[in-house]
Amino acid sequence: MKHLLPLWLCLATAAHAGLGANTQCIAPAKAGGGFDLTCQLLRDSLQTSGATRSPIGISYQPGGIGALAFKNMVTRQAAEASIAVAFSSGTLLNLAQGRFGPYSAAHVHWLYSLGMDHGVIAVRHNAPYNNLAQLLSALNEAPNKLIFGAGGSIGSQDWFKAALLARAAGVSHKTMRFVAFEGGGEALGALADDHVHVLAGDAAEIGQQIDRGAKVKILAVLSDKRLPGRWAHVPTAKEQGHDIRWPILRGVYLGPEVSEAQRQEWSAALSKATSHPRYDQLLERAGLQKMVLTGPALERMIQQQTAHYQQMAREFGVLR
Structure with a gap:
């Protein structure tokens, strides 16, 4: 049955x-x-x-x-x-x-x-840039000298954030130097080791890497308003005169x-x-x-x- x-x-x-x-x-x-x-x-x-x-x-x-x-x-x-x-x-x-x-x-x-999450602009802790204006000025003067790292290839979100920075600096995104990595963790490691100079990364993953000892400096967050917590002291790109947002x-x-x-x-x-x-x-x-x-x-x-x-x-x- x-x-x-x-x-x-x-x-x-x-x-x-x-x-x-x-x-x-x-x-x-x-x-x-x-x-x-x-x-x-x-x-x-x-x-x-x-x-x-x-x-x-x-x-x-x-x-x-x-x-x-x-x-x-x-x-x-x-x-x-x-x-x-x-x-x-x-x-x-x-x-x-x-x-x-x-x-x-x-x-x-x-x-x-x-x-x-939101995009952030990161450089090495001892980089000669302390705000977005200084970085953009250096990019404008010598776009071939700054190497951007990214967790992805041309057309990835890290690449787009870098391209928007290039536009804000008054240079073509086609002139920027760019190294692709398989994920943000690997890209941040390259920044820490000075293989690249700038990382247009993500707040959450960079925050975790900072907790693990990564020595980086955050120049701007790409949000509409300042983020709470650890990022509260970091100005937005918008505050610094450039309306670049990347949620x-x-x-x-x-x-x-x-x-x-x-x-x-x-x-x-x-x-x-x-x-x-x-x-x-x-x-x-x-x-x-x-x-x-x-x-x-x-x-x-x-x-x-x-x-x-x-x-x-x-x-x-x-x-x-």
């Missing part, structure tokens, strides 16, 4: 396959950058809130600043509910330029944004064939995590500002950012 389980129990059992002991967050770059930070925030918030019984794993999958991980999630791991992949506005920038091959933002499920959305996505029930389990877990009283503390530790979006609100944000990036790519001549 066959015993039929109630529908709600079938759905719960299926959904449980999404979050369990084998759940992973993929950081699509080398360790130490913003994707790594996003996965750490996901892991810590889920565990702190009790949404998972054991911490989820973090694995690193560098390749094309997210392109390899995106392709794998669309193809080989499309239905794998135990894997979430970290994304940032840099991911959307690459998609907007067609840098992920035939894939677009419509090919995955954008699950949750966990917080908002960075950070979150996670799932494969396109993950079931509705499994997506709902992830959403319920993240709703519990992001509404927990300690979530704000975790955000502060990560160096992020609160920006929790999911569902249609997140989709709208992604569409808006992607359209904006396509316009910028055309403007700077890097749209494929």
